[in-house]
Amino acid sequence: MELVIFIGLQASGKSTFFHKNFATTHNLVSKDLMPNNKNRARRQAQLIEQALQTGHSVVVDNTNPTIEDRASLIQLGKVHKAEIIGYYFQSHVSRCLERNQQRLGKEKVPNVGIYATSRKLERPTIAEGFDKLFYVKIADNTDFDICPWSDSEFADG
Numbered sequence: 001m002e003l004v005i006f007i008g009l010q011a012s013g014k015s016t017f018f019h020k021n022f023a024t025t026h027n028l029v030s031k032d033l034m035p036n037n038k039n040r041a042r043r044q045a046q047l048i049e050q051a052l053q054t055g056h057s058v059v060v061d062n063t064n065p066t067i068e069d070r071a072s073l074i075q076l077g078k079v080h081k082a083e084i085i086g087y088y089f090q091s092h093v094s095r096c097l098e099r100n101q102q103r104l105g106k107e108k109v110p111n112v113g114i115y116a117t118s119r120k121l122e123r124p125t126i127a128e129g130f131d132k133l134f135y136v137k138i139a140d141n142t143d144f145d146i147c148p149w150s151d152s153e154f155a156d157g
Contacts, residue, residue: 001052001055001056001081001082001083002026002057002058002082002083002085003048003052003057003058003060003073003074003076003077003082003085004022004026004057004058004059004060004085004086004087005060005064005070005073005074005084005085005086005087005130006018006059006060006061006062006086006087006089007063007064007065007070007086007087007088007089007121007124008063008087008088008089008090008121008136009063009065009089009091009096009114009117009118009121010063010096010100010109010113010114010117011099011100011103011109012090012091012095013089013099013136013138013144014061014089015061017087017089017144018059018061020144022057022059025057026056026057026058026059027047027051027056027058027059028058028059028061029044029047029051029059029060029061030060030061030062031062032061041072044062045072045076048060048073048076048077049080052077052080052082053080057082058082060073063117063121065121065122066120066121066122067122067124070086070124070128071128071129074128074129074130075129083131083132084129084131085130085131085133085134086124086128086130086132086133086134086149087133087134087136087146088123088124088134088135088136088149089136089137090135090136090137090138091118093114093115093118097111097114100114126149133149134146134147134148134149135147135149
């Protein structure tokens with residue numbers, strides 16, 4: 001059983017990556033799917049806990065930009081003895097802004113949201129409690145390159 005945590009800016013490919021790689025095997029939990037909930041963090045934790053309690057693997061598809069944002073998720077996964085796997089999405093602000101402009105309706109986020117997330121985005125480390133970490137780059141509009149993690153190897157350049 002896995003708790004998969006996505007980390008990256010809006011429009012960095014996280015949701016597309018979920019649909020290509022996890023849609024048939026993992027439950028999806030995303031704050032984007034609960035726009036009317038007043039306490040989305042609490043609801044997110046409830047949904048993750050329900051899935052893990054019943055033995056289902058879960059993907060948390062949010063930006064999860066800070067160590068603090070990820071800590072509560074990692075702790076919840078550890079309580080339920082899930083394998084904690086992180087996917088860090090290469091996050092070039094300019095590319096995310098371009099992809100965001102192609103979105104329609106409510107999927108499109110205000111540019112200021114991408115800039116704000118960029119300012120607080122912290123690269124994850126194994127020391128946070130991940131069992132595995134991967135670095136994800138968009139190879140083209142339909143595919144992804146996935147690399148094993150090295151705390152010192154990757155930069156956002």
